[in-house]
Structures are given as C-alpha cells and as structure tokens.
Amino acid sequence: MSRVDRLWLTEAVRLREEHAGPLDDEEANRQARAGGGDLPTLIERRALWLARRDGLLEALRHWRQGARLGAVALAVLAVFTGTGLAFAALGDGQRPVNVFWALGSLLGLNLLTLLGWLLGLTLAGDSGGALGRLWLWLSEKLARDARAAQLAPALPVLLQRQRLGRWLLGLGVHGMWLLAMACALLMLLALLATRRYGFVWETTILGDSAFLGLTQALGALPALLGFGVPDAEQIRASGTLAGDLESARRQWAGWLVGVVLVYGLLPRLLLAALCLWRWRRGRAALAIDLEQPSYRLLRERLQPPSERLGIRDAAPAQLHAPSAGAQLDAGAGAVLVAVELDGSRAWPPPLPKGVADAGVLDDREGRRRLLDQLTRFPPARLAIACDPRRSPDRGTLALLGELSRCAAATRVWLLQAPAGEALDSARLDAWHQALDALGLAHSSAAPLNWLENGHD
Known part of the structure; x- marks a missing residue:
C-alpha cells in the first residue's frame, strides 16, 4: 500500500x-x-x-x-x-x-x-x-x-x-x-x-x-x-x-x-x-494535520502522559488481588486463559512445562492488562477456557475475537459441567454456532497436549 x-x-x-x-x-x-x-x-x-x-x-x-x-x-x-x-x-x-x-x-x-x-x-x-x-x-x-x-x-x-x-x-x-x-x-x-x-x-x-x-x-x-x-x-x-x-x-x-x-x-x-x-x-511532503481536534484527542489515548512515580497515598488495610492478567514471560509459546469462571472450579489445571497460565479474566482491568501483554508478545498457541453454562453474550464473544487476534493459533475449550450437573443443550448449541461464526476452533476436550506440542 x-x-x-x-x-x-x-x-x-x-x-x-x-x-x-x-x-x-x-x-x-x-x-x-x-x-x-x-x-x-x-x-x-x-x-x-x-x-x-x-x-x-x-x-x-x-x-x-x-x-x-x-x-x-x-x-x-x-x-x-x-x-x-x-x-x-x-x-x-x-x-x-x-x-x-x-x-x-x-x-x-x-x-x-x-x-x-x-x-x-x-x-x-x-x-x-x-x-x-x-x-x-x-x-x-x-x-x-x-x-x-x-x-x-x-x-x-x-x-x-x-x-x-x-x-x-x-x-x-x-x-x-x-x-x-x-x-x-x-x-x-x-x-x-x-x-x-x-x-x-x-x-x-x-x-x-x-x-x-x-x-x-x-x-x-x-x-x-x-x-x-x-x-x-x-x-x-x-x-x-x-x-x-x-x-x-x-x-x-x-x-x-x-x-x-x-x-x-x-x-x-x-x-x-x-x-x-x-x-x-x-x-513526498504529504502528512496528516496534527492540529485537527480529533487528532489532539487521540494523542491522550495513543501517547498517554507519564505519571510521577512514587508513593502518593497510604496503602489500604488489604490490597486487592486480581484474578486475571498474570504477568507472562516474554515470548511464551503457549498460553492458557479462562474467561469468567466461578469459584466452584479448581483453576488452573496441571499445566505441561512451557505452557503459561494467564489466570481468569473477570474484570475490565485484567482484560486490558492481558491484551496489552499478548499484543506485545503474541504466543504461538492460545487456549481460552469458557464455561458453557453461561450464555455467549456479545461482550464475551468480542473478547474472544480480540484474544484470538493476539495469537498465531487459538482454540476455545468449552469446559465440562461439574459432577452431578448437566449442560443445557440449547445453550451449548448457541456456543457452537457463535464460535463457528467467529471462525474459532472449539472442543470440550482439554487442549493441553495441543498447547504443549502444537498438535493433538
């Protein structure tokens, strides 16, 4: 171009x-x-x-x-x-x-x-x-x-x-x-x-x-x-x-x-x-006009002003520990992340060596932090665990699309229901249709071997 x-x-x-x-x-x-x-x-x-x-x-x-x-x-x-x-x-x-x-x-x-x-x-x-x-x-x-x-x-x-x-x-x-x-x-x-x-x-x-x-x-x-x-x-x-x-x-x-x-x-x-x-x-002399009002507003979002480092407020009695957006090693070849899991599941599962755990995304700040990391260091393989008991709303599907664009290959892991509980077939079908529309590979089987080796 x-x-x-x-x-x-x-x-x-x-x-x-x-x-x-x-x-x-x-x-x-x-x-x-x-x-x-x-x-x-x-x-x-x-x-x-x-x-x-x-x-x-x-x-x-x-x-x-x-x-x-x-x-x-x-x-x-x-x-x-x-x-x-x-x-x-x-x-x-x-x-x-x-x-x-x-x-x-x-x-x-x-x-x-x-x-x-x-x-x-x-x-x-x-x-x-x-x-x-x-x-x-x-x-x-x-x-x-x-x-x-x-x-x-x-x-x-x-x-x-x-x-x-x-x-x-x-x-x-x-x-x-x-x-x-x-x-x-x-x-x-x-x-x-x-x-x-x-x-x-x-x-x-x-x-x-x-x-x-x-x-x-x-x-x-x-x-x-x-x-x-x-x-x-x-x-x-x-x-x-x-x-x-x-x-x-x-x-x-x-x-x-x-x-x-x-x-x-x-x-x-x-x-x-x-x-x-x-x-x-x-x-050769063509350039955008940075004096346009819309471009001046973009400056704040694309080049946010630096903030003074140091202690500004006293620490609270108990610090908030986020459950998503864990710091990943630069160039991690495979990453597993979960989206909006409840506390009834033990997470993460035992992971093979070389597979990084990105935690559970359940708030906006955690999503932003992880997306920034994946954008800077795109992994070769990304597995996203989702609970099919929840409805595939537009916000979740948009997040899956953003995450998939940050990796060379992406799979969605539709988790099994906990013991003694059955999945709603209509809701599961809705997940399948939505993921097919996004063009994302999905399965109910754990993709841990794929994450480790690149194949099943």
Whole structure:
C-alpha cells in the first residue's frame, strides 16, 4: 500500500468519526501502541486497523478499480474525439479544405479547454477542469461500493494541504487531451497520405496581407522543427479556387501538421509533465494535520502522559488481588486463559512445562492488562477456557475475537459441567454456532497436549 493510500484512509477514518461519532477503537489503539513510533505513525496505524476492520480497505480497492475503469472510458472518449476532429477538419477530399476552418476544428476546442484550465488554476485554486471532475464522479459510481462514498470527501481534504488536487486532476486532464491530439495528428497524417486534398482560404472583408501574416506567424515555430511553410505566392494563389494549387499542396499539408503538433500536442505534453513533476514533489511532503481536534484527542489515548512515580497515598488495610492478567514471560509459546469462571472450579489445571497460565479474566482491568501483554508478545498457541453454562453474550464473544487476534493459533475449550450437573443443550448449541461464526476452533476436550506440542 502506498503512502498516499495510507494517509487517505487515515483522513477517511477521521472524517467518519467527526460525522458519526467515535468508533470502538480500544483494540486499534492497543495494536497501534504495541508497534511504537511517533504520534503520526500511531494515528496512521490505528486508522489502518479500523479501516481493515470496517471494510474501508476493501472499499479503497473498489474505488481504485472504478478509477481505472473511469480512466479507460475517458481514454476511449479521447480517441474518438481526436479521430473525429481530424475527419471534421479534412472531410472526404471531394472539396478543397479551408485551411483556417480546418485549423479551428483541430485546435479550437483544445485551446478553449486549455484556457479554461488555466483560468481555473489561477482563480479557483484547485481546478481539475470538467474532465477531472467527471473522472472523480465516474470513479465513485463505477466502484459500486457504498463504503467508497466515505473515501470521496477525504481525498480532496488530504490533497488541499499541499495544493496537490490541481496537479493530480491536471495530470489526468492533460493526459486525456494529449491522447486526443495524438490520435488527431495520426489520423491527419493517415488522411493526408491516402487522399488528395486541395487547400484554400476565403474571405470577404479581410485582405491577402492578413492571411499572409497569420500563416507565416503560425508557421514560424513549426518551421524550426523542419515543417514546411507556404511562401507568399503559394498563400496568395490559395486564395482563389481557380489558381494552380498543386505546388502548394505539400506545403499546406506540412504547415497544418506542424501547427497541430506545436500548438495542440506539445503544450499538453509539457503541462502533463509539469503536473506530474509537481505531483511527485508534493506527494513526498504529504502528512496528516496534527492540529485537527480529533487528532489532539487521540494523542491522550495513543501517547498517554507519564505519571510521577512514587508513593502518593497510604496503602489500604488489604490490597486487592486480581484474578486475571498474570504477568507472562516474554515470548511464551503457549498460553492458557479462562474467561469468567466461578469459584466452584479448581483453576488452573496441571499445566505441561512451557505452557503459561494467564489466570481468569473477570474484570475490565485484567482484560486490558492481558491484551496489552499478548499484543506485545503474541504466543504461538492460545487456549481460552469458557464455561458453557453461561450464555455467549456479545461482550464475551468480542473478547474472544480480540484474544484470538493476539495469537498465531487459538482454540476455545468449552469446559465440562461439574459432577452431578448437566449442560443445557440449547445453550451449548448457541456456543457452537457463535464460535463457528467467529471462525474459532472449539472442543470440550482439554487442549493441553495441543498447547504443549502444537498438535493433538
């Protein structure tokens, strides 16, 4: 995943929380803190975890697919546009071609849209032109994912900090017109090579000198590249249909091709290269805005302030001894933990060597402490003992899911009922269905051999 994608998802998560309220991010914050790093890194890691959990990562893939399909559709449109411009300019060869009408047909729309882009760049700031906005609209529609709608507002917000929106959309706009003008130029060459065209100019109120000066001025730059320019006699002779135009055909054809290349294709090529350079340069400087209120609140959760060590209050008469969250050795290969067991059971059972006992989780603090430890030192195998006499409520199932994500392999041990007591079959079936939905392996047999050896 590119850096722009990671920042984009981070911004999408921020906007989602601002509009819909804070997300359930306790596990995301814990996973982010476990990796360490500065605050931007922690915020980004947290956002990516939430994006993966809530489907935004998949939505981003769909949006990219839609963007590619939208670009292909616009590219096809550009090919047909360029080809159509060449046909409209030269016609079928049955009548002489008015050179300035042909030039207007080939360059007029291109130059008007280029002028609009430049005005938008100057006045509006982040202008991508109509084609740029059309591409963004097509990308969202072709993604066919409702979650992709959350990504659409995040991208402009991210890019506007470095004023990159104009360059990204500008790259697309100039790329489309570059393709259109390239197709127009190729079709122009093909038509000139396979058909016989005569070239004329006509006027009612202008004199010969106006067309003479305009033709030579437009042909000055193409002439530097080796393209032909009609001389004064050929230009005057083309002003009448009765004149002998055979000597001027090739000069007019070379002039027309050179003018389209220099004033139609090359400006788009240079502007596309400029936009690409500015995009790559600004992309390296992209970063999240830590001054956003939501990020300032995250600082307290991802980088909690340090507390002064030492005795602050007198010790109570009797200290509370928690029954969960026992300190585990770093890198313990196998861990056994129980969830909400009553005092009628003897716990823990005799454990093989190398299997760590994480105690019984029965309060929030114990759960948080154990999850922090497992996040920092994930075990290879984790067995979770549950009492199937209790109902599999959502809180317990959420805890099982969090614990399972902290280990390479996880099994749930559904304990047998105490002697003289029978399990409720309906409740046991509910446990089986819930664990199957979570994708967790479960059994009523003690997984001690699996914990010790990795197999049964």
